[in-house]
Amino acid sequence: MGWIALIIIIALIIAFCAMSIKIVRQSEVYIIERLGKFHKVADAGITIIIPFIDHVRSIVSLKQQTLDIAPQQVITKDNVTITINTVVFYRIVDPAKAVYEIQNLKRSIEYLSVTSMRDLVGKMDLDSTFSSRDMINDKLRAILDEATTKWGCDIDRVEVQDIMPPADIRDAMEKQMNAERNKRAAILQAEGERQAVVLKAQGEKDAAILRAEAEKEAEIRRANGQAEAIRKVAEAKAEEVKLVYGAMMKANPNEKLVQLKSLETLKDVANGEANKVFIPFEATSSLASLGAMKEIVKDEKMNKEE
Numbered sequence: 001m002g003w004i005a006l007i008i009i010i011a012l013i014i015a016f017c018a019m020s021i022k023i024v025r026q027s028e029v030y031i032i033e034r035l036g037k038f039h040k041v042a043d044a045g046i047t048i049i050i051p052f053i054d055h056v057r058s059i060v061s062l063k064q065q066t067l068d069i070a071p072q073q074v075i076t077k078d079n080v081t082i083t084i085n086t087v088v089f090y091r092i093v094d095p096a097k098a099v100y101e102i103q104n105l106k107r108s109i110e111y112l113s114v115t116s117m118r119d120l121v122g123k124m125d126l127d128s129t130f131s132s133r134d135m136i137n138d139k140l141r142a143i144l145d146e147a148t149t150k151w152g153c154d155i156d157r158v159e160v161q162d163i164m165p166p167a168d169i170r171d172a173m174e175k176q177m178n179a180e181r182n183k184r185a186a187i188l189q190a191e192g193e194r195q196a197v198v199l200k201a202q203g204e205k206d207a208a209i210l211r212a213e214a215e216k217e218a219e220i221r222r223a224n225g226q227a228e229a230i231r232k233v234a235e236a237k238a239e240e241v242k243l244v245y246g247a248m249m250k251a252n253p254n255e256k257l258v259q260l261k262s263l264e265t266l267k268d269v270a271n272g273e274a275n276k277v278f279i280p281f282e283a284t285s286s287l288a289s290l291g292a293m294k295e296i297v298k299d300e301k302m303n304k305e306e
Contacts, residue, residue: 060092090155
């Protein structure tokens with residue numbers, strides 16, 4: 001009998017220790033009640049409770065949690081019924097409030113988000129709901145965060161996953177989008193054609209300018225070449241005159257020979273291609289003498305006829 005009693009006592013001690021020692025996991029806390037009243041929040045690690053006096057009321061997770069709210073029908077300001085579904089990301093920061101201040105935290109957040117969504121979207125038209133999704137997310141998060149603070153909960157973010165208008169509205173929107181695409185395509189095509197015409201005209205203009213400049217440059221070069229040729233011919237004639245003059249001076253000519261050579265030179269110059277003829281002074285003297293001799297001969301012939 002003694003051994004049986006000892007075994008029973010040892011078993012009771014082991015059972016008492018097992019009921020007294022609690023191991024709390026990481027990112028979790030235990031809400032401990034003593035005699036039905038809140039006693040403490042047990043953090044991660046080993047915690048000791050008194051069996052039959054202390055009781056673990058709830059195990060609360062401190063991780064960020066998600067709440068996927070079922071699609072809800074919402075009426076916009078322009079009386080269009082759309083379907084919106086959202087996701088709420090929240091985290092419990094005060095486990096005691098999350099347990100004792102609200103009966104069901106998740107369901108309360110869901111109800112609050114649905115009513116807030118209907119109130120917010122009901123003040124917007126259909127087009128604004130599509131273009132202002134970020135604004136809707138921010139306002140919903142602010143409304144929910146303010147309302148859930150007393151429940152020991154922080155709303156990190158709210159995401160509107162999808163906005164579904166009715167089928168007829170979707171068809172009308174698709175037709176409008178197709179019309180806008182066709183309009184933009186036509187505008188781009190017209191702009192491209194106009195740009196092509198402008199570029200072609202600009203290219204023809206530049207080509208005409210280049211051709212005119214090339215012709216002008218060619219004319220200038222031809223004129224310069226002709227002027228250079230005339231200059232070289234004149235220089236050659238002048239050199240020839242210098243040579244003739246030098247030869248005559250070496251021969252010590254008399255006055256009649258000089259006049260005769262001047263007339264020959266004048267004849268060659270007159271037969272040249274130059275536009276202007278410069279007659280030496282000696283040549284003009286010879287021409288004057290010849291003119292005088294012609295008049296004398298003419299007078300003699302007239303006297304003989306009389």
